[in-house]
Amino acid sequence: MNAQDTIPAPAKPAWLDPSAKPFIRIDAVTKQFGPFTAVNNVSLDIFKGELFALLGGSGCGKTTLLRMLAGFEQPTKGRVFIDGQDMTDIPPYERPVNMMFQSYALFPHMSVEKNVGYGLKHERMTDAQRKDRVKAMLDLVQLTPLAQRKPHQLSGGQRQRVALARALARQPKLLLLDEPLGALDKKLREQTQFEIMNIQEKTGITFVVVTHDQEEAMTLATRIAVMDQGEIRQTGTPTEIYEFPRSRFVADFIGSINLCDGTVNRTGGGKAVVACEAWNAEVTVACDDALSVGSKVSVAVRPEKIAIDRHKPASGLNILAGKVMDLGYFGKDSLYRVKLQGNTLVRVNRVNERRASEGERVADWEDDVYLSFDPSAAILLRE
Amino acid sequence: MAGIAAPGAAAAGPESELPAGKGFMVWLDRKAWRDFIVAIPYVWLLFFFLLPFFIVFAMSFARSLIAIPPFEYNAQWPYIVFDNYERLFTDARYLQAYLISIFNAAVATVLCLIIGYPMALGIARARGAWRNILLLLVILPFWTSFLLRVYAWIGLLSNNSWFNRGLTSLYNTVFGVFGTINNVPMMNTNFAVVLIIVYSYLPFMILPLYANLEKLDYTLNEAAMDLGSKPWQVFKDVTLPLSVPGIIAGALLVFIPASGELVIPTLVGRADNPMIGRMINDEFGLVRDWPMASTISVALLVLLVVPIMIYNNMAMRAEGARN
Ligand SMILES: Nc1ncnc2c1ncn2[C@@H]1O[C@H](COP(=O)(O)OP(=O)(O)OP(=O)(O)O)[C@@H](O)[C@H]1O
Ligand SMILES: [Mg+2]
Numbered sequence: 001m002n003a004q005d006t007i008p009a010p011a012k013p014a015w016l017d018p019s020a021k022p023f024i025r026i027d028a029v030t031k032q033f034g035p036f037t038a039v040n041n042v043s044l045d046i047f048k049g050e051l052f053a054l055l056g057g058s059g060c061g062k063t064t065l066l067r068m069l070a071g072f073e074q075p076t077k078g079r080v081f082i083d084g085q086d087m088t089d090i091p092p093y094e095r096p097v098n099m100m101f102q103s104y105a106l107f108p109h110m111s112v113e114k115n116v117g118y119g120l121k122h123e124r125m126t127d128a129q130r131k132d133r134v135k136a137m138l139d140l141v142q143l144t145p146l147a148q149r150k151p152h153q154l155s156g157g158q159r160q161r162v163a164l165a166r167a168l169a170r171q172p173k174l175l176l177l178d179e180p181l182g183a184l185d186k187k188l189r190e191q192t193q194f195e196i197m198n199i200q201e202k203t204g205i206t207f208v209v210v211t212h213d214q215e216e217a218m219t220l221a222t223r224i225a226v227m228d229q230g231e232i233r234q235t236g237t238p239t240e241i242y243e244f245p246r247s248r249f250v251a252d253f254i255g256s257i258n259l260c261d262g263t264v265n266r267t268g269g270g271k272a273v274v275a276c277e278a279w280n281a282e283v284t285v286a287c288d289d290a291l292s293v294g295s296k297v298s299v300a301v302r303p304e305k306i307a308i309d310r311h312k313p314a315s316g317l318n319i320l321a322g323k324v325m326d327l328g329y330f331g332k333d334s335l336y337r338v339k340l341q342g343n344t345l346v347r348v349n350r351v352n353e354r355r356a357s358e359g360e361r362v363a364d365w366e367d368d369v370y371l372s373f374d375p376s377a378a379i380l381l382r383e
Numbered sequence: 384m385a386g387i388a389a390p391g392a393a394a395a396g397p398e399s400e401l402p403a404g405k406g407f408m409v410w411l412d413r414k415a416w417r418d419f420i421v422a423i424p425y426v427w428l429l430f431f432f433l434l435p436f437f438i439v440f441a442m443s444f445a446r447s448l449i450a451i452p453p454f455e456y457n458a459q460w461p462y463i464v465f466d467n468y469e470r471l472f473t474d475a476r477y478l479q480a481y482l483i484s485i486f487n488a489a490v491a492t493v494l495c496l497i498i499g500y501p502m503a504l505g506i507a508r509a510r511g512a513w514r515n516i517l518l519l520l521v522i523l524p525f526w527t528s529f530l531l532r533v534y535a536w537i538g539l540l541s542n543n544s545w546f547n548r549g550l551t552s553l554y555n556t557v558f559g560v561f562g563t564i565n566n567v568p569m570m571n572t573n574f575a576v577v578l579i580i581v582y583s584y585l586p587f588m589i590l591p592l593y594a595n596l597e598k599l600d601y602t603l604n605e606a607a608m609d610l611g612s613k614p615w616q617v618f619k620d621v622t623l624p625l626s627v628p629g630i631i632a633g634a635l636l637v638f639i640p641a642s643g644e645l646v647i648p649t650l651v652g653r654a655d656n657p658m659i660g661r662m663i664n665d666e667f668g669l670v671r672d673w674p675m676a677s678t679i680s681v682a683l684l685v686l687l688v689v690p691i692m693i694y695n696n697m698a699m700r701a702e703g704a705r706n
Contacts, residue, residue, distance in 0.1 A: 070605075070609055072605055072608075072609075091608075092605070092608045092609050093608050093609070093610075093611050093612055093613055097609075098609055098610065099606075099609050101602050101605070101606060103600070103602055105600065105602040105603050105605070105606035106606075107603060107606070107607070107620075107621060108603075108625070109624050109625060118607070118610050118620075119610030119611050121611070121612075122610075122611035122612065123611075166610070170610065170611065
C-alpha cells in the first residue's frame with residue numbers, strides 16, 4: 001500500500017462542532033394533512049457536504065419531510081432554513097434545491113439531453129456554456145451515447161441516471177433524493193450507491209437521501225435520522241445508530257437484535273445487573289449513567305456479539321444455557337436460533353472462520369449449548 | 384401448473400364436476416368467441432356505415448328525375464354520369480356552403496378549445512369529490528333535449544326577448560352618442576350559429592381533454608417547477624405538449640360534427656348562406672335531387688376523412704413513442 005491509498009484522517013465532523021453553522025435547519029416542523037399528522041415537530045440540523053439519510057418504514061413521513069425541503073408542501077408549523085435563509089414561504093422554483101423523484105419524473109416528450117438541460121433554461125449562461133454543462137453531466141453519469149434517446153427508450157437504471165444528471169445539472173446547493181435506488185436490482189444498486197458517493201465527493205453538494213433500506217443508509221450516509229410515525233427517533237452516524245441505539249424502536253429497526261425486558265437489581269462500578277425474566281437470567285450490562293434499582297429497562301444484544309459453544313465457559317458473566325432449535329448456514333456465517341430455558345428464542349450469528357465439515361460444527365441441531373456475551377456488548381435501553 | 388393439476392384431476396375421477404366445469408371454461412375461452420366479440424363492431428360498421436355509404440356513393444353518379452325512385456343511371460356504358468360533380472365544382476353556392484361550414488366549424492372548435500381547456504384542466508386538478516361534481520355539471524345539459532336547448536337559445540337571441548332588450552339598452556346607454564339601435568340583430572346570423580355550436584359541443588371538447596389531462600403525472604409538473612420553471616412555464620413546457628393528443632381528439636369531436644351540423648344552422652342560421660348540412664337536407668327533401676345530395680355528402684366525407692387520417696397517424700406515432 002502506498003501513501004496515496006491511505007485515507008487521510010477525517011477532520012472533526014461538523015455535527016460534533018458546536019460552533020458550526022448548519023446548512024439546513026429544520027426547526028420544529030409539523031405537517032398535517034387534515035386531522036392526520038404526517039410529520040410531527042421535527043427538528044434537524046444538516047451540515048454542508050453531508051450525505052444525510054432519512055430512514056424509516058413506509059408511511060412514516062420521509063417523503064413529506066423531503067417535499068417540505070423542496071417546497072412542494074408547506075409546513076403546518078415550524079420553519080425551514082437553507083444556507084441561513086428562511087425558505088418556508090419560498091416557492092420551489094426559487095429554491096437552490098433540486099430533487100430526484102422516486103418515480104424519476106423524466107419528461108417523456110424530451111430527449112435525454114433536453115431533460116438534463118431543462119433546468120439550465122433559467123440559468124444566466126450562454127448557449128455554449130449550457131451545452132458544455134449538459135455534456136459534462138452526461139459524461140458524469142456515462143450516458144453520452146444515449147443523449148438523443150427519449151426516456152421510454154432507456155432501461156430503468158439508465159433512466160435513474162438521467163434523473164440524477166438532471167437534478168445535478170443546475171449545481172444546486174442541496175440535492176434531495178427520494179428512494180433513488182428503489183427500482184434497481186441488488187447489483188446495480190450497490191454500483192449506483194458508490195456512484196452517488198463518488199459524485200457527492202466530487203461535487204461537494206449536500207445530499208439528503210430518503211430510503212427505507214437500512215443497508216443502503218448505512219453504506220451511503222454520513223449520518224442517519226431514523227423516523228417513525230412522523231417523528232425522528234434518533235440521529236447519528238451509522239455506527240452510533242447501530243451500536244448505540246437509544247430506544248427499543250431504533251435497536252429493533254436497524255439490523256437484527258435480541259431484546260429482553262427486565263428490572264435493575266443492582267448497580268455500581270459502571271455496570272448494572274438486570275433480572276431478565278424471559279431469558280430466566282441475571283444479565284450484567286455496562287452502563288455509564290446512574291440507574292435506580294428497580295427501574296424497568298430492556299437489554300439488547302446483537303446476534304454477532306454473542307458467543308456460542310457446546311462447553312460451558314470456565315468463567316465470565318452472562319452465560320445462558322439453551323438448545324439449538326434452528327441453524328441457518330450462509331457460507332461466510334451461520335445463524336443459530338437457540339431456545340433458552342425460559343422458552344425464548346435468541347439469535348446468534350457466528351462467522352465461520354474455520355473450514356469445518358457438517359459434523360465438526362461448533363454446534364448442531366438439538367445440541368445443548370452455552371451462550372455468552374460481554375457486559376460491554378449488551379445495550380441497556382430505557383425507552 | 385398443469386403438471387400439478389393433472390394428478391388431482393385424475394384422483395377426482397371421471398364422475399367429478401371439475402372436468403365438466405373446466406370443459407365449459409375451455410369452451411367459453413375459445414378463441415372463436417373472442418374473434419366473434421371483436422367482429423361485432425366491424426359487422427356493425429359494415430352494415431350501417433360502409434354499405435349505406437356505398438349506396439350514397441353509387442347514387443352520386445346517377446341523374447335525378449321525377450319518378451320513384453327519383454334517380455336513374457345512364458342507359459349506356461359507362462352507365463354513370465359526372466354531372467353532379469361538375470355542378471359541385473362549378474356552382475359557387477356549393478363551394479360557398481363548404482367554406483362557410485368549415486369556417487364556422489373551425490371558429491367554433493377554436494372557441495371550444497379556448498373555453499374548454501381551462502375547464503378540463505380545472506376539473507382534472509380538482510379534488511376527488513369536487514371532480515365528480517364538476518364532471519356531472521359538464522354532462523348535465525345532455526339530460527335536456529338538444530332541440531329544446533336550441534329553442535331556448537332562440538328565445539334568448541330573438542329581437543324582442545328580455546335578453547336582447549337588455550343588451551340593446553346596455554348598448555344605448557354606453558354607445559348612445561353614436562346613435563341608438565332598436566335591437567341587437569343576433570338571430571339568423573353566423574354569430575348565432577357559432578355561439579350555439581360552441582354551447583352544444585363544448586362537452587365534446589372538455590371530456591377527451593379531461594381524460595387526457597387527468598392521466599398526466601403531476602410529479603412531472605413538480606419536477607419542472609423544481610428545475611426552476613414558474614407555473615406558466617411549467618404549463619407551456621410540460622402540460623401543453625403532453626396534452627396534444629387530447630386537444631386533437633377534442634378538436635375532431637367538435638369540428639367533424641359541427642361542419643356537417645344541420646339543426647343549428649337551419650334554426651338560427653342565414654337562409655341565403657346555408658351550411659353544408661342544410662344544403663344536403665334541402666337537396667334531398669325540398670328539391671328531391673337525391674344524386675346531388677349524395678354528391679355533396681361524398682365530398683363532405685372526403686373533406687373530413689383527411690383530418691381523421693392525419694389524427695390517426697399522429698396518434699399512432701404518439702402511441703409508439705409511449706411504448
Ligand atoms: N397529500 C396527502 N394527503 C393526505 N395524507 C398524506 C398526503 N401525503 C402523505 N400523506 C400521508 O402522510 C404519511 C406520510 O407519507 P410519506 O409519503 O411522507 O411517507 P414515506 O415515509 O415517504 O413512506 P414510503 O416509504 O412508503 O414512501 C402517510 O401516512 C400518508 O398517507
Ligand atoms: Mg416516500
